[in-house]
Amino acid sequence: MKISAIKAFPSRIGASSQLLLKIESDTGYYGWGASGLTSREMAVSGAIDHFRPWLIGKDPRSIGSIWQELYRSQYFEGGRVLAAAQSAIDIALYDLKAKALGIPVYELLGGRQRDWVECFASLPFGNTLQLIERAESLLSAGFTCLRLTYVNEQTMGDAKTTFDPRKNIAAVAKSIVALRQHVGQEPTLGFDYHHRLTTPETVSFLHRMPIGTLDFLEEPIRCEDPKAYATLRQLVDVPFAIGEEFASKWQFLPFLENGLTQFARVDVCNVGGLTESMKVAALAEAHYIDLMPHNPLGPICAAATIHLAAACSNVSWLEEVNTPIQDLGLCDPKIFPLQPRREQNRYPISDTPGLGIEVDEDALANQTFTPIEVPHFKRADGSVTNW
Numbered sequence: 001m002k003i004s005a006i007k008a009f010p011s012r013i014g015a016s017s018q019l020l021l022k023i024e025s026d027t028g029y030y031g032w033g034a035s036g037l038t039s040r041e042m043a044v045s046g047a048i049d050h051f052r053p054w055l056i057g058k059d060p061r062s063i064g065s066i067w068q069e070l071y072r073s074q075y076f077e078g079g080r081v082l083a084a085a086q087s088a089i090d091i092a093l094y095d096l097k098a099k100a101l102g103i104p105v106y107e108l109l110g111g112r113q114r115d116w117v118e119c120f121a122s123l124p125f126g127n128t129l130q131l132i133e134r135a136e137s138l139l140s141a142g143f144t145c146l147r148l149t150y151v152n153e154q155t156m157g158d159a160k161t162t163f164d165p166r167k168n169i170a171a172v173a174k175s176i177v178a179l180r181q182h183v184g185q186e187p188t189l190g191f192d193y194h195h196r197l198t199t200p201e202t203v204s205f206l207h208r209m210p211i212g213t214l215d216f217l218e219e220p221i222r223c224e225d226p227k228a229y230a231t232l233r234q235l236v237d238v239p240f241a242i243g244e245e246f247a248s249k250w251q252f253l254p255f256l257e258n259g260l261t262q263f264a265r266v267d268v269c270n271v272g273g274l275t276e277s278m279k280v281a282a283l284a285e286a287h288y289i290d291l292m293p294h295n296p297l298g299p300i301c302a303a304a305t306i307h308l309a310a311a312c313s314n315v316s317w318l319e320e321v322n323t324p325i326q327d328l329g330l331c332d333p334k335i336f337p338l339q340p341r342r343e344q345n346r347y348p349i350s351d352t353p354g355l356g357i358e359v360d361e362d363a364l365a366n367q368t369f370t371p372i373e374v375p376h377f378k379r380a381d382g383s384v385t386n387w
């Protein structure tokens with residue numbers, strides 16, 4: 001069997017952009033993958049252009065060898081753009097190989113270890129009333145774990161958006177305390193700060209809430225420096241959920257080895273595909289750390305992550321952004337006629353050969369692509385801060 005074509009589809013789907021990838025073989029079997037570098041799809045598509053010429057003609061079943069060659073057969077190893085391209089290729093190879101063998105992808109990863117994958121619901125909110133209403137809706141829909149994010153919806157998409165961290169931590173902490181009082185002790189509550197804070201701002205934020213209010217905090221500060229997280233880890237006691245931006249097992253390593261994160265937010269479409277995700281899962285398992293997979297893209301990311309979670313023992317919750325309170329259109333059934341179907345707060349494990357995904361290639365091919373641009377946040381004095 002030989003790879004005969006590699007097609008990249010930078011696409012606008014619903015409220016976001018995605019880069020989908022199709023790998024075809026000379027036997028007629030094909031596979032789909034996706035890259036996770038949202039809003040920079042053209043850079044990833046360019047990386048795929050670099051890889052395509054020497055991938056054509058290779059045996060698509062040699063997934064591990066192709067992973068090593070993609071990563072190491074260039075002087076400049078790794079980085080987020082190349083790893084995102086590599087992720088899409090790796091996932092597509094798993095889909096293709098599993099289809100050719102007539103088995104679901106999880107069988108290539110060691111077989112299934114669970115009957116379903118439980119999800120947390122993403123809950124964006126702008127004020128306390130909205131937070132409580134949306135939480136009630138999600139809890140009544142069957143979710144037991146809610147991951148909150150603060151979104152000032154009036155300013156989303158505005159390139160001049162101002163973010164004042166001190167005002168924000170005061171308002172958000174007050175809202176979360178009110179939510180915990182409202183929903184009681186049973187639901188699991190997390191919050192994602194999208195790396196917008198500094199270390200002292202994070203301490204102030206968490207100290208404004210009683211112990212037991214928040215069960216985990218996602219990305220309070222930027223992730224480049226593990227030592228900054230080591231400092232922060234000593235100052236607060238709420239578990240961290242870090243890693244959705246990491247583009248290799250090596251980026252996870254100091255966070256896992258030194259106890260700097262208590263959940264591994266692996267992103268199968270950014271870290272290096274299923275091949276690298278399984279290695280991250282093994283490193284995390286060695287430290288009794290559960291995966292909490294990042295899953296913001298669409299059905300291919302979701303399907304690949306469900307197969308990963310099916311084959312790993314150490315999984316907490318899979319991220320779910322498509323919920324009764326939020327329809328971003330990322331799973332458009334006209335583009336994805338076959339895709340994972342959530343039942344309440346869980347995804348059943350599909351036994352369909354491959355990922356269990358089908359894509360309408362014609363619907364993608366006819367698009368004029370314009371990538372999204374996320375808000376460019378400034379502090380009140382005009383200085384740049386993270387979105």
Ligand SMILES: [Mg+2]
Pocket residue numbers: 192194218219244
């Ligand atoms: Mg996050």
